[in-house]
Amino acid sequence: xxxxxxxxxxxxxxxxxxLEAEAIHVIREVAAEFERPVMLFSGGKDSAVMLHxxxxxxxxxxxxxxxxxxxxxxxxxxxxxxxxxxxAELGARLVVASVQDAIDAGKVVAETGPRASRNRxxxxxxxxxxxxxxxxxxxxxxxRDEEKARAKERVFSFRDDFGQWDPKNQRPELWNLYNGRYxxxxxxxxxxxxxxxxxxxxxxxxxxxxxxxxIYFAHxxxxxxxDGMWLAxxxxxxxxxxxxxxxxTVRFRTVGDATCTGAIESPAATLxxxxxxxxxxxxxxxxxxxxxxxxxxxGMEDRKREGxx
Amino acid sequence: MELLRFATAGSVDDGKSTLIGRLLYDxxxxxxxxxxxxxxxxxxxxxxxTDLALLTDGLRxxxxxxxxxxxxxxxxxxxxxxxxxxxxxxxxxxxRNMVTGASTADLALVLIDARRGxxxxxxxxxxxxxxxxxxxxxxxxxxxxxxxxxQERFEEIKAEFRSFAMRLDVxxxxxxxxxxxxxxxxxxxxxxxxxxxxxxxxxxxxxxxxASDRNLIDARFPVQYVVRPQDQHNHDLHDYxxxxxxxxxxxxxxxxxxxxxxxxxxTTIAAIDSADGAVAEAFAPMAVTVRLADDVDVxxxxxxxxxxxxxxxxxxxxxxxxxxxxxxxxxxxxKLAIKHTTRWGRALIKDLQYRLDINTLHRDEHAGTLALxxxxxxxxxxxxxxxxxxxxxxxxxxxLILVDEATNNTVGAGIILGPTGVx
Numbered sequence: 001x002x003x004x005x006x007x008x009x010x011x012x013x014x015x016x017x018x019l020e021a022e023a024i025h026v027i028r029e030v031a032a033e034f035e036r037p038v039m040l041f042s043g044g045k046d047s048a049v050m051l052h053x054x055x056x057x058x059x060x061x062x063x064x065x066x067x068x069x070x071x072x073x074x075x076x077x078x079x080x081x082x083x084x085x086x087x088a089e090l091g092a093r094l095v096v097a098s099v100q101d102a103i104d105a106g107k108v109v110a111e112t113g114p115r116a117s118r119n120r121x122x123x124x125x126x127x128x129x130x131x132x133x134x135x136x137x138x139x140x141x142x143x144r145d146e147e148k149a150r151a152k153e154r155v156f157s158f159r160d161d162f163g164q165w166d167p168k169n170q171r172p173e174l175w176n177l178y179n180g181r182y183x184x185x186x187x188x189x190x191x192x193x194x195x196x197x198x199x200x201x202x203x204x205x206x207x208x209x210x211x212x213x214x215i216y217f218a219h220x221x222x223x224x225x226x227d228g229m230w231l232a233x234x235x236x237x238x239x240x241x242x243x244x245x246x247x248x249t250v251r252f253r254t255v256g257d258a259t260c261t262g263a264i265e266s267p268a269a270t271l272x273x274x275x276x277x278x279x280x281x282x283x284x285x286x287x288x289x290x291x292x293x294x295x296x297x298x299g300m301e302d303r304k305r306e307g308x309x
Numbered sequence: 310m311e312l313l314r315f316a317t318a319g320s321v322d323d324g325k326s327t328l329i330g331r332l333l334y335d336x337x338x339x340x341x342x343x344x345x346x347x348x349x350x351x352x353x354x355x356x357x358x359t360d361l362a363l364l365t366d367g368l369r370x371x372x373x374x375x376x377x378x379x380x381x382x383x384x385x386x387x388x389x390x391x392x393x394x395x396x397x398x399x400x401x402x403x404x405r406n407m408v409t410g411a412s413t414a415d416l417a418l419v420l421i422d423a424r425r426g427x428x429x430x431x432x433x434x435x436x437x438x439x440x441x442x443x444x445x446x447x448x449x450x451x452x453x454x455x456x457x458x459x460q461e462r463f464e465e466i467k468a469e470f471r472s473f474a475m476r477l478d479v480x481x482x483x484x485x486x487x488x489x490x491x492x493x494x495x496x497x498x499x500x501x502x503x504x505x506x507x508x509x510x511x512x513x514x515x516x517x518x519x520a521s522d523r524n525l526i527d528a529r530f531p532v533q534y535v536v537r538p539q540d541q542h543n544h545d546l547h548d549y550x551x552x553x554x555x556x557x558x559x560x561x562x563x564x565x566x567x568x569x570x571x572x573x574x575x576t577t578i579a580a581i582d583s584a585d586g587a588v589a590e591a592f593a594p595m596a597v598t599v600r601l602a603d604d605v606d607v608x609x610x611x612x613x614x615x616x617x618x619x620x621x622x623x624x625x626x627x628x629x630x631x632x633x634x635x636x637x638x639x640x641x642x643x644k645l646a647i648k649h650t651t652r653w654g655r656a657l658i659k660d661l662q663y664r665l666d667i668n669t670l671h672r673d674e675h676a677g678t679l680a681l682x683x684x685x686x687x688x689x690x691x692x693x694x695x696x697x698x699x700x701x702x703x704x705x706x707x708x709l710i711l712v713d714e715a716t717n718n719t720v721g722a723g724i725i726l727g728p729t730g731v732x
Binding site: 152 | 310311312379380381382383384386390391393405406408409412413520521523525533534536537538539546549553554555560582583584585592594595596598609633646648649651704705708709710712717718719722
């Protein structure tokens with residue numbers, strides 16, 4: 001694919017080319033107007049695509065900002081390996097905001113019990129890293145189709161001194177004229193993939209040959225069932241009564257904290273097979289695989305208000 | 310597959326949510342878990358039916374009040390096109406949201422209740438769509454089931470709307486009789502209205518020709534970012550200097566003789582790069598990097614265009630302005646930050662010539678202010694020259710935003726009519 005070599009008559013872009021151009025425009029706008037941007041990079045598919053777009057935006061120059069991983073300490077090994085390799089390939093600088101460090105320093109208290117998750121407390125090291133590094137713009141890979149609170153979020157999303165999002169007081173966003181003005185202590189979250197859907201991401205990954213961690217593809221894994229999801233066996237999860245570990249052929253649709261990211265049973269081991277499955281699936285990726293989003297009807301809105309990505 | 314962005318305006322009463330729900334459901338863009346969540350909430354609230362508006366009304370306040378406050382973006386695709394819906398509330402107090410959603414739309418859907426006919430709000434929606442330069446307007450006459458699928462009623466509404474639309478700058482106007490509730494003429498053609506010879510709404514959305522809507526004549530390239538590789542290990546790139554940006558109009562090719570504004574220096578395009586390599590041409594809205602043959606001084610905010618086809622260059626501009634903030638009205642004398650393409654400056658509102666009643670199109674020339682959601686014609690002067698075109702000629706080089714320097718909020722949306730004294 002290419003934004004670059006349109007083969008269609010009539011000067012038309014495909015939907016992927018149009019989405020790519022829009023995202024690159026957003027990324028360049030931030031690099032031009034902010035002093036210290038940073039791009040979140042979890043190793044997940046959305047952030048892998050976002051990073052790919054950022055590399056394209058500034059080629060042949062290097063990425064003009066560092067990348068940051070908010071590390072819950074509960075990682076899939078394949079994802080961390082992928083993260084470190086990508087960062088090294090690009091010669092980029094990696095900032096790690098560690099949840100474990102925040103816990104050790106007594107800044108947050110980890111949840112306990114068999115259902116303990118570090119998802120919500122990620123916000124603390126995230127905001128702390130933003131403050132200590134003086135980041136004024138933070139790129140995130142969130143998409144509006146993921147969740148209904150996100151469907152209303154701006155591409156340039158303003159955060160106050162406390163990193164909070166106020167959904168009722170968002171800046172109007174017209175044409176492609178983004179307003180990135182802020183005062184000291186405030187920052188802007190930027191979502192270049194706002195208009196992409198899960199299917200767009202997979203189609204783009206295939207068209208551009210974007211590398212992803214292996215756990216996105218079907219593999220055999222020791223898993224157990226909880227709340228209708230397959231969770232991976234790991235040192236951080238305690239089995240409840242009646243839960244049994246078994247081997248299944250699974251893949252992940254999203255990649256997050258290993259304790260709350262569910263796998264789906266799937267034989268899809270290739271991009272083509274995944275795209276086919278995604279095109280006919282009737283359940284959203286968060287509904288299928290994220291225990292953390294099931295907190296409440298407004299779970300995401302509440303966490304975002306606190307400064308979550 | 311092409312991308313089509315369309316805006317809908319209306320309230321639940323018009324059946325807008327039902328219509329969007331049907332488009333999404335029939336194109337399988339609503340997922341089972343989303344539908345279940347909506348059914349649960351509807352049941353808990355004691356609604357008589359599953360309220361599809363809950364799919365789009367994502368904020369707590371919206372669900373509590375049962376209204377759409379903000380623009381919601383929804384996505385669906387058919388084998389032919391990917392669609393982005395900017396779903397905006399229809400009431401007059403949300404005009405700013407409508408303007409926001411309409412600013413990037415290729416097509417606007419206006420919904421009319423067949424029983425109630427052309428109302429004030431239908432006219433307002435049509436006016437805003439044309440003001441924002443949306444090239445295609447589709448009027449869906451909804452609830453045809455409630456008027457006995459009457460062709461006569463449909464024709465009556467069509468005639469009334471047409472006579473109003475003659476006063477507007479509408480390029481492409483279509484009418485479709487539908488029943489969103491029953492699905493008639495939404496995805497499939499209706500068996501209840503065999504007198505209707507047109508296509509279904511979805512078919513219309515798939516087939517509307519949008520490629521020629523873009524300006525492919527006036528080459529405009531606002532420089533967004535200067536790419537200068539600082540790589541000690543790669544000396545080949547030592548002299549690389551590229552100007553990155555998004556093409557705002559026309560077609561750029563290597564070899565084109567161009568002028569850089571504001572310096573006025575002329576040179577030629579040496580190459581157009583993307584991460585996938587050099588390209589033979591670039592057109593809107595491609596994001597590319599342009600290299601020039603000569604070492605001229607170019608920075609962000611400059612504009613590259615053809616020598617014999619230049620935008621207006623000036624500091625005195627006439628614009629239609631929509632006021633977007635509840636925190637204070639606009640008055641002549643106001644000083645604000647302005648963003649136009651990739652250029653920031655400051656603007657002085659020299660004159661508010663009139664305020665437009667967006668329902669009747671009446672011009673109030675004695676108005677001294679623009680309040681939230683009001684639209685008026687202003688003359689403004691900027692601290693830096695802007696390189697602009699009339700909005701109707703180019704939406705990218707004809708639009709601007711105004712920002713309050715104290716709060717940093719975006720407070721105004723401007724549609725450029727032309728340079729002062731000419732327009």
